[in-house]
Amino acid sequence: MAVARQSRIWPSGGVHLWSSGATGEAHTHDRGHFLYAASGVLSVHTARGTLIVPANRVAWLPADATHHHRAHGDTDMRIVFLSPALARLVPDRPAVLLASSLAREVLLALTADPATSPASGTRRLDRVPRARLHRVLADELREAPEQPLHLPEPHDDRLRAVARILDDDPADNSPLATLGQRVGAGARTLSRLFHDELGMTFYEWRTQLRVAHALVLLAEGHDTTRVAHACGWANARSR
Secondary structure (H helix, E strand, O other), rough: OOOOOOOEEOOOOOEEEEEOOOOOOOEOOOOOOOEEEEEEEEEEEEEEEEEEOOOEEEEEEOOOOOOOEEEEEEEEEEEEEEHHHHOOOOOOOOEEEEEEHHHHHHHHHHOOOOOOOHHOOOOOOOHHHHHHHHHHHHHHHHHEEEOOOOEEEEOOOHHHHHHHHHOOOOOOOOHHHHHHHHOOOOOHHHHHHHHHOOOOOOOOOOOOHHHHHHHHHHHHOOOHHHHHHHHHOOOOOOO
């Protein structure tokens, strides 16, 4: 575990500056909150799966959801807590939401600290304007479409074995039948488990896994050709 290079927390939110590769300890908050990466990419690990938060996306975590973060690239993480009344306007589960330009600017305004950059002209928000911005943010993100950047965590031992294989090598293009032979389950059984437990097909899940890996590798500075090969997109037959 690594400590953030710089942290500033106040009742309505905060800022953590993480070095690339830094990982925080598992924890919870008694209020729901948004997580936004002003720079870098965050992966947010929960009991329900992993959220990948690149630019133009915001993660939502309900109150009491156990989670920990990992920074990919030097990451400027912003946190905005919501009151229980406003939290009812957004999903009751961890989610990744598309962030509009307005939502991003509100997030930055709510987490700006004029004490650290007095030359910026930013003034500290009073309670009433801050409450208005919280409402704007909740209204804006309640209408935001969820993004396919939530990789659900399998619980069945056979699915977990498949997930480990592909997490270690996202470029593995083995069909489900071949992976099934390696984990001791038939393709039909695994296909049913992906549908029933994760709500998607195997190929949909593998695509989300690859997108997550690609975003992380790009944030860590790898070139697109290397990322494509590492994630199994080196030929036209990759799915």
